Every structure is written in C-alpha cells, then in structure tokens.
Amino acid sequence: MKIEVQLYSYLRDGRGKTVELDVHEHATTADVIKMLNIGDNVVANMMINDVDAGRESALKEGDCLSLFPLLTGG
Amino acid sequence: MKVFNEKILRINLKNSDVTSEALDIDVAKKFIGARGLGAKYLYDEIDPAVDALSPDNKMVIVCGPATGSHMPTGGRFMVITKSPLTGGIAYANSGGMWGQAFKSAGYDMLILEQQADKPVYIYIDDDKVEIKDASQLWGKNATETTEALQEVYGAKAKVMCIGQAGETLSRLACIMNDIDRTAGRGGVGAVMGSKNVKAIVANGTSAFEYPDADKAKAIAMEKLKWLREQPATGKGLPSMGTAMLVNLVNKNGLMPVKNWQGSFYEKAEDISGETLRDKYLVKKSACFRCPIACGRVVKNAEGKDIGGPEYETVWVFGANMDNNDLGYINMANELCNDYGMDTISAGASIACAMELYEKGYIKDEEIAADGLSFKWADMESVLGWLTKMAMGEGFGKKLAEGSYRLAESYGVPEYSMSVKKLDMPAYDARGMMGQGLNYATCTRGGCHIKGNMNPAEVLAPPEIRLDRFATEGRAKAVQGTVNLATIVDSLGFCIFTRGVGIPGYVEMVNACYGEEVYTPESIVEAAERIFTLEKLFNTKAGLTMADDTLPPRLLNEPIKSGPSEGHVNRLYEMLPEYYELRGWDAEGVPTPETLAKLGLA
Numbered sequence: 001m002k003i004e005v006q007l008y009s010y011l012r013d014g015r016g017k018t019v020e021l022d023v024h025e026h027a028t029t030a031d032v033i034k035m036l037n038i039g040d041n042v043v044a045n046m047m048i049n050d051v052d053a054g055r056e057s058a059l060k061e062g063d064c065l066s067l068f069p070l071l072t073g074g
Numbered sequence: 075m076k077v078f079n080e081k082i083l084r085i086n087l088k089n090s091d092v093t094s095e096a097l098d099i100d101v102a103k104k105f106i107g108a109r110g111l112g113a114k115y116l117y118d119e120i121d122p123a124v125d126a127l128s129p130d131n132k133m134v135i136v137c138g139p140a141t142g143s144h145m146p147t148g149g150r151f152m153v154i155t156k157s158p159l160t161g162g163i164a165y166a167n168s169g170g171m172w173g174q175a176f177k178s179a180g181y182d183m184l185i186l187e188q189q190a191d192k193p194v195y196i197y198i199d200d201d202k203v204e205i206k207d208a209s210q211l212w213g214k215n216a217t218e219t220t221e222a223l224q225e226v227y228g229a230k231a232k233v234m235c236i237g238q239a240g241e242t243l244s245r246l247a248c249i250m251n252d253i254d255r256t257a258g259r260g261g262v263g264a265v266m267g268s269k270n271v272k273a274i275v276a277n278g279t280s281a282f283e284y285p286d287a288d289k290a291k292a293i294a295m296e297k298l299k300w301l302r303e304q305p306a307t308g309k310g311l312p313s314m315g316t317a318m319l320v321n322l323v324n325k326n327g328l329m330p331v332k333n334w335q336g337s338f339y340e341k342a343e344d345i346s347g348e349t350l351r352d353k354y355l356v357k358k359s360a361c362f363r364c365p366i367a368c369g370r371v372v373k374n375a376e377g378k379d380i381g382g383p384e385y386e387t388v389w390v391f392g393a394n395m396d397n398n399d400l401g402y403i404n405m406a407n408e409l410c411n412d413y414g415m416d417t418i419s420a421g422a423s424i425a426c427a428m429e430l431y432e433k434g435y436i437k438d439e440e441i442a443a444d445g446l447s448f449k450w451a452d453m454e455s456v457l458g459w460l461t462k463m464a465m466g467e468g469f470g471k472k473l474a475e476g477s478y479r480l481a482e483s484y485g486v487p488e489y490s491m492s493v494k495k496l497d498m499p500a501y502d503a504r505g506m507m508g509q510g511l512n513y514a515t516c517t518r519g520g521c522h523i524k525g526n527m528n529p530a531e532v533l534a535p536p537e538i539r540l541d542r543f544a545t546e547g548r549a550k551a552v553q554g555t556v557n558l559a560t561i562v563d564s565l566g567f568c569i570f571t572r573g574v575g576i577p578g579y580v581e582m583v584n585a586c587y588g589e590e591v592y593t594p595e596s597i598v599e600a601a602e603r604i605f606t607l608e609k610l611f612n613t614k615a616g617l618t619m620a621d622d623t624l625p626p627r628l629l630n631e632p633i634k635s636g637p638s639e640g641h642v643n644r645l646y647e648m649l650p651e652y653y654e655l656r657g658w659d660a661e662g663v664p665t666p667e668t669l670a671k672l673g674l675a
Binding site: 008009010012013017041042044045046047050051052053054055066068069070071072073074 | 304305306307309310311313314315316317318319321322325347348368385386499500501522523526528529532533534535536537570572573637
C-alpha cells in the first residue's frame with residue numbers, strides 16, 4: 001500500500017521533504033523509520049494524519065506519516 | 075579568575091564613586107550565583123516598591139560560578155533589577171562573550187546605583203575602572219555603539235550596551251551584548267537608560283583557575299562530548315537553530331496566530347527553521363565555550379552578516395501577525411537588535427495593536443499622522459512601527475509601553491496576551507496545561523524559558539511524554555522544571571544543556587570549586603530558596619495572587635480548530651497544589667515556616 005511520509009528538521013537531509021513509500025499491509029511507524037534508514041531513537045515525534053502516534057502504530061493505505069527528530073529550543 | 079573572584083564592583087553614578095568590596099562566599103554558595111545571588115543583593119538593597127526607573131532602583135549584573143570556566147556553555151551572566159514592565163523582579167540572562175570578559179577582569183558582580191547626570195559609559199580593564207563621557211554614543215544603535223567602542227578598545231574588549239529604545243525608556247528595552255546577544259526581557263534596558271549608562275565595556279585577562287584543573291577539564295570534556303552526541307544539541311540546534319520548533323509546535327496546534335486568536339498557522343513551513351536554513355543561513359554562531367552553536371547568521375539588506383532570528387522572533391513577527399515572509403522577519407529582528415528591544419514583547423505589542431485595530435478600538439485617525447497601518451501582515455508598517463517605538467515617536471510611544479498598557483488604555487486589557495504585563499512566548503498554553511501554570515507563576519511574568527514545559531509536554535518521545543491536556547501531578551512537574559532552570563541560570567550555563575540534569579550540573583560546579591559544595595538535594599533546595607526570594611520580592615512590590623493568572627482568552631476561549639481544539643488552560647486545577655509544594659499559603663505568599671526553612675526569615 002502507498003503512504004506519504006513528511007520529514008522535518010535534519011531528517012530531510014538526503015531524503016527530501018516528502019517521500020512516497022510502498023509499504024506492506026500492517027506496516028508500523030517503526031517499519032517506515034527503518035525503511036528510511038533513520039537510526040534508532042532519533043525520531044521522537046510521529047503523527048499519522050496529524051494525530052499523535054507511537055512507534056507501533058499501524059498505517060493504512062493513503063496515510064500521511066509525519067516524523068520529527070528529538071528537538072529542543074525555544 | 076576562579077569559581078568566584080570574591081569581588082564586587084559597585085558604582086554610584088551620581089557621584090562617580092567606584093568601589094570594590096568583598097563578596098561573602100557563604101552567601102554566594104547559598105544563592106548559587108548569577109540569578110540567585112543577584113536576587114539576594116537586589117532584595118537586600120532596594121525597597122521592592124520603588125519606581126523601577128527612579129534613581130533608587132539598582133541594576134545588578136552578575137556571573138555564576140561556572141561563568142568563564144571550561145564547562146560547556148559556561149559563559150553566561152544575568153541582569154537583575156526591578157522591572158519597569160512588570161513591577162516585579164526582572165532577571166534577564168545573556169550569552170555571548172561579555173560575561174566571561176567581565177569575570178576575567180576579576181569581578182563577580184557589578185552593582186549600578188543612582189543615575190548619572192549625563193550619558194556615560196563604563197570601561198573595565200582588569201583593575202582599571204573608568205566612567206567616561208558617552209555623549210558621542212547617545213543616539214547610536216547597538217551595532218554602531220559596539221563598533222565605535224571596539225574601534226577604541228579593540229575587538230578583545232566586549233561591549234554591552236543599550237540602543238535607542240533604552241535611551242527613550244521603552245519598557246520593552248533590552249540590553250545587547252556582543253551586538254546580537256541579549257538580556258532580553260522585562261525592560262532591563264530602560265533601567266540602564268534611566269541611569270544614563272549607554273554601555274559597559276569589559277576587558278579581562280585572567281584565566282580560570284581550578285584547585286584540580288585536570289579533573290575539572292576532564293569533566294568539561296565529558297559533558298561537551300555528551301552534548302555533541304545528543305540529537306537535539308549535537309544535530310538539531312546546530313543545523314536548524316531554535317526555529318526548528320516551528321513545524322512541530324504548529325502541528326500540535328500550539329502556534330499562536332494573530333495575537334492568539336488561532337493556534338494553527340497554515341503557512342508555518344514558510345517561516346520554519348528548515349526554510350531559514352535553506353534560504354537565508356550564512357553560517358552558525360556560538361557563545362563562549364558553546365559546542366551547540368544555535369546562533370544563526372544571515373545577510374541584511376546591505377549584504378552584511380548579522381544575527382538571525384530565534385524561534386520566538388520568527389513566531390511573533392510571523393504567525394502572530396499573519397506574516398509568512400521570512401525576509402521581513404529577518405529585518406524586524408535586525409531592527410529590534412539594533413534598537414535594543416525585546417523581540418517577543420515588541421512584536422506582541424504590535425500584534426495586540428493589530429487586533430485592537432481589527433476590533434475597532436484603534437481608529438484610523440489616531441495613526442493617520444504616523445502614515446502606517448495596523449493591518450495584519452503589513453510588514454512595511456511593522457518595520458516603521460519598530461522605529462517609532464524605539465524613538466518614542468507618534469503612536470509608537472504607546473506601543474513602546476507594551477501590549478498590556480496599550481490594551482488597558484482602551485479599557486480592554488484582555489487583548490494583551492501577557493502575564494504580569496510580560497508578553498507570553500510561542501506556545502499556546504490552552505494545549506499545554508503545565509506551560510500555563512509556568513506562565514502564570516513565573517516570578518518574572520509570562521515566560522517560557524524559566525520553566526519550559528515544552529520538552530516534557532510536547533518534544534519528548536511518546537514513551538515518556540506527559541499528557542499535555544492533563545493537570546494531575548502537573549504542579550510537581552512544573553516545580554521540578556522551574557527549579558532546574560533556576561539552577562542553570564544561577565550557575566552561568568545555557569538552558570540548552572538541561573539534558574545533563576541536576577547530577578550533571580552538580581558534578582560540573584563542584585569541579586569548579588574543587589570540593590563537594592553541592593549535592594543534588596542541596597542545589598535543589600538553593601533553587602527553592604531563590605525562587606521563593608523572587609516571590610517575596612514581588613509580594614513586597616505589591617503583586618498578589620491575582621497576578622498569578624493567565625489572559626482570559628486562555629482560561630475561557632477554547633482553541634477553535636486543529637489538534638488542540640476545544641481546550642482551555644485549567645490553571646486553577648493546578649495552582650493550589652503548586653503553592654502548597656512551594657510552601658506558600660493559599661494566596662501564594664511564602665509562609666513564615668518556609669522562609670525559616672530556606673534561611674530567608
């Protein structure tokens with residue numbers, strides 16, 4: 001199934017702002033993070049269709065997954 | 075130079091009397107340094123009810139035990155005074171190089187008393203201290219002032235100064251150092267202006283001495299390495315600066331839009347840290363001993379390298395006035411830095427005026443002579459207003475008093491998005507319960523940085539993130555975060571090192587002392603002491619529980635759309651518990667028992 005991944009901050013480096021991916025049925029956020037070669041514990045905030053999600057959240061066809069690394073500042 | 079030089083420089087500006095006196099090291103340890111030590115001296119030496127812009131107010135500039143050391147980010151200092159904006163205590167932290175230069179000249183603290191008869195600047199060169207005529211500098215902006223003084227004294231001399239906003243006594247005026255670093259909030263620049271002090275030049279030559287230098291430097295290297303390895307301080311902040319928060323805060327429905335009427339900005343990507351990097355960033359910059367380098371350098375209209383905007387600045391001149399042109403934000407930032415105005419409060423004051431205009435309170439005829447508008451996103455007008463604010467001209471004079479006094483003059487103070495008249499930063503506390511409690515109770519007013527709940531309520535990984543809409547247990551969490559920030563401010567570190575935690579800070583400061591001065595428990599108790607002393611100052615200045623609140627919009631108007639839709643801040647579910655945890659009574663006044671316990675009686 002196809003999903004869209006929106007990347008933020010330095011996760012865009014070498015990957016771009018938005019990535020379209022073909023993932024298997026029942027793929028999770030963690031699976032997508034692995035497919036994009038993002039290291040363990042780099043991603044701290046993840047949202048599916050703008051709703052907070054976790055690493056084990058399951059994706060479905062057409063979902064938009066947003067990934068943010070651990071940020072600080074202000 | 076060492077952990078404390080045990081020397082205070084005191085200058086009476088009225089009679090040009092310059093004296094130095096011994097610092098009581100036991101008092102310094104009890105109040106840690108910088109913010110805590112400055113609060114102690116201010117509290118002991120002035121009547122908190124004094125007019126902040128009168129000769130009887132004092133300005134205390136003070137370093138921490140880590141200032142000037144090898145510990146990462148150990149270069150910071152604080153400016154403590156009575157705030158002309160809030161009427162309570164002001165404590166403004168700054169980085170750059172000035173703090174290290176001042177401490178290496180052999181002092182821990184500078185106390186400015188009374189007012190000079192005419193504009194002066196102060197030149198400190200190790201033991202030599204001179205009060206010099208500043209008539210040629212008066213009227214110059216911060217960049218011009220710094221360049222003029224460094225032309226005379228060389229680039230090694232570090233310059234702290236006010237711009238025109240400080241001279242015209244704007245309650246939003248800040249103190250600039252190293253051109254684009256800022257002791258920003260609470261109108262401290264107006265106090266310096268009221269004393270007729272244009273600049274303080276510091277040149278010091280001593281190096282930091284440790285009882286056990288090998289051990290101290292090994293600890294410094296270990297912490298430096300750790301900070302470089304963390305994703306946020308090793309990669310996020312260096313590559314994107316603080317504006318990297320824009321997209322995430324917005325995605326959570328926490329980005330105030332059009333003076334907090336909305337909480338989600340459709341065009342956030344245009345003003346994000348990512349866009350700032352891709353379109354404008356020339357290079358990054360770092361304060362003294364900082365491995366993070368979150369500072370941005372961009373080009374101005376003349377092609378000169380200047381300091382770029384922080385997250386708060388991007389928001390206040392962006393989403394908060396419906397502007398998605400980052401180029402204009404860079405220009406507004408440059409003007410604020412040059413004029414010496416707090417970007418948050420300057421932008422918030424204009425955004426408040428835009429809403430007052432939209433609602434019909436400010437009439438066209440009132441601003442016709444200024445030739446500028448208060449239409450949302452009219453950024454040419456915004457730049458014009460900033461100049462008029464700094465110069466105290468036309469309607470700009472009203473804006474320069476801050477959003478609260480502006481809105482109050484129309485009988486509608488509720489349109490000021492401030493706490494204790496200090497404008498709140500870029501996190502809508504309707505979607506972050508703890509942040510609201512922090513805004514309401516921060517002793518300097520509506521501030522995030524002195525107890526920021528954003529890391530715990532928004533930024534943390536989901537496994538450890540607090541439910542940002544829950545109030546249960548939130549008072550305890552806020553107390554811990556505020557204590558941590560109090561410790562960081564008092565030691566002389568940057569808040570972005572907060573990941574090292576209290577044990578890490580204790581390890582570093584003890585290494586500076588060369589003895590076990592603090593345990594994690596005793597340094598937290600010192601933070602409680604400092605925060606309660608600040609509260610005591612405010613109480614004696616006339617602030618009450620009624621000031622520990624939020625604007626009605628945050629308490630009564632639910633967020634209209636987005637991921638935080640339907641929420642208000644439930645402050646009063648948390649406030650009684652917070653007072654109790656602090657040992658304050660039901661009205662928020664420290665109890666005699668608490669004062670005795672903390673050694674403040």
